[in-house]
Amino acid sequence: MQKRLIAGLVLAAMILLTISGFLTLRWAQSPVASGLPKPPSKIVVIPDGSTFQQVAAILKSEQLIRSRWAFLLLGKSRDVDRKIRPGEYELDGSMASQAILEKLRAGRVVLHPVTIPEGYNLVQIAEVLAGQQVTDAKEFSKLVRDRTFITTLGIEADSLEGYLFPETYSFPRQAKARDVIKAMVDGLHRVWSADLQEQAARMKLSLHQVLTLASVIEKETGSKDERELIAAVFHNRLRKKIPLQSDPTVIYGLQAFDGNIHKRDLSVMSPYNTYRVQGLPPGPIASPGAHSLRAALFPAQASYLYFVSRNDGTHQFSSTLAEHNQAVEKYQKQPFRKRARGSLVTHGA
Structure with a gap:
């Protein structure tokens, strides 16, 4: 009788411990800000090469998870601890640990709009990308002139000058230069209808x-x-x-x-x-x-052979050299002489 009682007490204790552990784990993996108005999101950076323990520490320091050990346990139980992708993530305290983990596993990083203006050359494009911290400018500049890499894109050229289509792209911070370049070449193929x-x-x-x-x-x-x-x-x-x-x-x-x-x-x-x-x-x-x-x-469908700037963003077009010379006189030489005379008057005043 006594043995049965002890066994029953032990079983009850084990059940209570299991329930308690389950509830504790569930609480530990619940949103930090559950039951509150949705908190503002924050940008969290997971550096390249971070261990899962370091990722958990970052999230804990940002007050996005309740417990490091619960997050580590969740990651290991879902075999995600070695599949976290680095980058910038937009997270907030209303997200449960599982939702955060899934976002990190899927690599749903923050994307930034980057506009490459029409008429930019490779040097200027590299400056835009570097200025917005999209990719490493040196690696970019090296690859766009690397014949071996260029060939892998199906292009036969000494450089990718002209092949990077100018438009607005969405890139993560510190993207691989080859991925950025490929996206821009793909942009060209889309319009090359x-x-x-x-x-x-x-x-x-x-x-x-x-x-x-x-x-x-x-x-x-x-x-x-x-x-x-x-x-x-x-x-x-x-x-x-x-x-x-x-x-x-x-x-x-x-x-x-x-x-x-x-x-x-x-x-x-x-x-x-x-x-x-x-x-x-x-x-x-x-x-x-x-x-x-x-x-x-x-x-x-025009017979024009010449054009000259009108100095207002447009051009005067001509079919003969005589017409062109007249246009040059009107739009270039005469304004220049007027400016020169005006400068002399100003200096003589």
């Missing part, structure tokens, strides 16, 4: 040649309404074997550029000096946007 490919084939132009011409169009004008006209000028010149004479290509090939193009720059020996070299430069000089890509393949 069937109708563009068919038109390029009809014109006997490769993607590299289209990107090259489109990049020059992009750098020549900021006006979307003019791009087909600029394209017409360049197509007409290519057909007549007249040098493109594009200042942006010259600038791209210079070792140093002080912000103003000089007459001496036009005589520099460079494959990008389209005043001296006939045809397209060897490759793109920037990342063209979708409008410039389409303009390169669908130019305006």
